[in-house]
Amino acid sequence: MTRTQIILTRLVLLGLVVATWELLPRLGFVNPRLLPPLSDVLTMLGQLLGRAQVQEAIWVTAAEVIVAFMIAVPLGAAIGVLIAENDYVGDIFRPMLFYVFSIPKSIFLPMFILIFGIGFGQKVAYAAFSTTFVVIMSAAAAVESVKADHILVARSYGATRGQILTRVYVPSMLPVLLETLRISMIFNFTGVMIAEMYASRTGIGHLIANWGENFQMRQLFAGVILLAVVAILFNEAVRYLESRCSTWRA
Amino acid sequence: MQHMASLTRLHEVAEPTAIEVARLSHVYAGPEGGVPALEDISMKVAAGRFVVIVGPSGCGKTSLLMMLAGLRHQTEGTILCNERPINRPDPARVGVVFQEASLFPWLSAVDNIEFPLALRGMPKEERRRHAEAMLRLVGLEGFGGRYPHELSGGMKQRVSIARGLVQDPPVLLMDEPFAALDEQTRMTMGHELLRIWSTTRKTVVFITHSLTEAVYLADEVLVMSARPGRIIDRIPVTLPRPRTYEMMATDTFGRLRDRIWQQIRKTTQPGLA
Numbered sequence A: 001m002t003r004t005q006i007i008l009t010r011l012v013l014l015g016l017v018v019a020t021w022e023l024l025p026r027l028g029f030v031n032p033r034l035l036p037p038l039s040d041v042l043t044m045l046g047q048l049l050g051r052a053q054v055q056e057a058i059w060v061t062a063a064e065v066i067v068a069f070m071i072a073v074p075l076g077a078a079i080g081v082l083i084a085e086n087d088y089v090g091d092i093f094r095p096m097l098f099y100v101f102s103i104p105k106s107i108f109l110p111m112f113i114l115i116f117g118i119g120f121g122q123k124v125a126y127a128a129f130s131t132t133f134v135v136i137m138s139a140a141a142a143v144e145s146v147k148a149d150h151i152l153v154a155r156s157y158g159a160t161r162g163q164i165l166t167r168v169y170v171p172s173m174l175p176v177l178l179e180t181l182r183i184s185m186i187f188n189f190t191g192v193m194i195a196e197m198y199a200s201r202t203g204i205g206h207l208i209a210n211w212g213e214n215f216q217m218r219q220l221f222a223g224v225i226l227l228a229v230v231a232i233l234f235n236e237a238v239r240y241l242e243s244r245c246s247t248w249r250a
Numbered sequence B: 001m002q003h004m005a006s007l008t009r010l011h012e013v014a015e016p017t018a019i020e021v022a023r024l025s026h027v028y029a030g031p032e033g034g035v036p037a038l039e040d041i042s043m044k045v046a047a048g049r050f051v052v053i054v055g056p057s058g059c060g061k062t063s064l065l066m067m068l069a070g071l072r073h074q075t076e077g078t079i080l081c082n083e084r085p086i087n088r089p090d091p092a093r094v095g096v097v098f099q100e101a102s103l104f105p106w107l108s109a110v111d112n113i114e115f116p117l118a119l120r121g122m123p124k125e126e127r128r129r130h131a132e133a134m135l136r137l138v139g140l141e142g143f144g145g146r147y148p149h150e151l152s153g154g155m156k157q158r159v160s161i162a163r164g165l166v167q168d169p170p171v172l173l174m175d176e177p178f179a180a181l182d183e184q185t186r187m188t189m190g191h192e193l194l195r196i197w198s199t200t201r202k203t204v205v206f207i208t209h210s211l212t213e214a215v216y217l218a219d220e221v222l223v224m225s226a227r228p229g230r231i232i233d234r235i236p237v238t239l240p241r242p243r244t245y246e247m248m249a250t251d252t253f254g255r256l257r258d259r260i261w262q263q264i265r266k267t268t269q270p271g272l273a
Ligand SMILES: Nc1ncnc2c1ncn2[C@@H]1O[C@H](COP(=O)(O)OP(=O)(O)OP(=O)(O)O)[C@@H](O)[C@H]1O
Pocket: B028, B029, B035, B037, B055, B056, B057, B058, B059, B060, B061, B062, B063, B064, B227
């Protein structure tokens, strides 16, 4: 299949999904109280975005996501680099990190509530916690992807430690690091959502959980669409950067 | 410039020594007192000479080259390059070309060549001028914008040689630079290297496993013993320059090749000697 054909087929499939979502409830095949028609959901989304309460929730969630991300990524990266670069630290902590990595992080949520309450700090702490481990693993992998040959070449041309870092490590690791960024955002976003849905007074996750409990399906679907769009946009933006680096991935 | 030229002529008269290794030994740390890799290596390479080192696998050739490049420190002995000791990498005196080209895949060919100059903080324009001249020298004019994965094995090694020469060091060290190439490309690259060498007049120390390559390229072949590596034979190659492919079919060529082979056979299978 050519590229255009693939794109066309995808568009047709998308159109089918949209049409089905719209028509099934309208024609009475599905109870509209369970699955409201897409147009109703989109109208609701527009109304929601105009409400002060929803706007505030969006800001709170966005702030939580960003702060948690800004804690988890540098922290995880630093630990990951340390583990990969320092044999001693690596030997000691690698197994422990692997064990903790394998545990579903959500079972720790009650402890975070006990320690941090149910405010902003708890969301950030929990999301950062659940994200840090992926960042550690990927950052360690990124460091290990740096070729010894390349370091040797740089050294033979008199590169200082700083130059080796900026001119060999960073460009070698960049593709893996971008991927790390993308994947850690998925974990991070999920962390914030779980924390908000579990126990919270505000935030998009909290609203969605409430709408679900109260059977407000139009609001619920509108919230889902909003989150999906934001997540996909971030993911694609980073993927675009990754593809720009892939020419020299070789 | 005038001054430089007259200095060079003066040195030529005196037959200056580019590299002088004296009583060098090396032991790699390890269990049971470590692994002796090199033993009592002494050698002198006159400026402008092409010296090839051969020896069985694992005899310490790469280790020796690393020490000549200042990338690793020997346990004992001294290395002088242009009459000054080598303790750490000094790209102004020594350029290195590695086996797997080792180009940076995120840099284009010309940026790879500029890399050593960029480390020194040379301005972009000047760097580009030097790099373009090197591209011409190695026969890659017009290919500067290509990335390593868009180049053939031979072209990659050309870029790698250009990178080794861009700072115009008097000494060029090459560790099996053509080992990963197919035989035909390898022959061409050997010939190309001699052409480049004859225009730049560098002192070259070249490691190879190919006896034909050794004889074809060298002024002198040093044969090393099995580990711990010692120099067991020094074979002057009397073939005239410029070398031609036809010389490979001559008796002299065959005799030289055979002498190296006998030495290597003796050191790897002492029973057969
Ligand atoms: N970093 C190191 N630590 C310990 N031992 C080493 C190290 N590097 C090399 N050796 C050992 O020293 C010996 C010489 O290695 P070297 O790579 O110099 O040999 P070589 O002659 O270049 O071999 P080849 O022809 O296979 O390239 C080998 O036995 C090798 O195992």
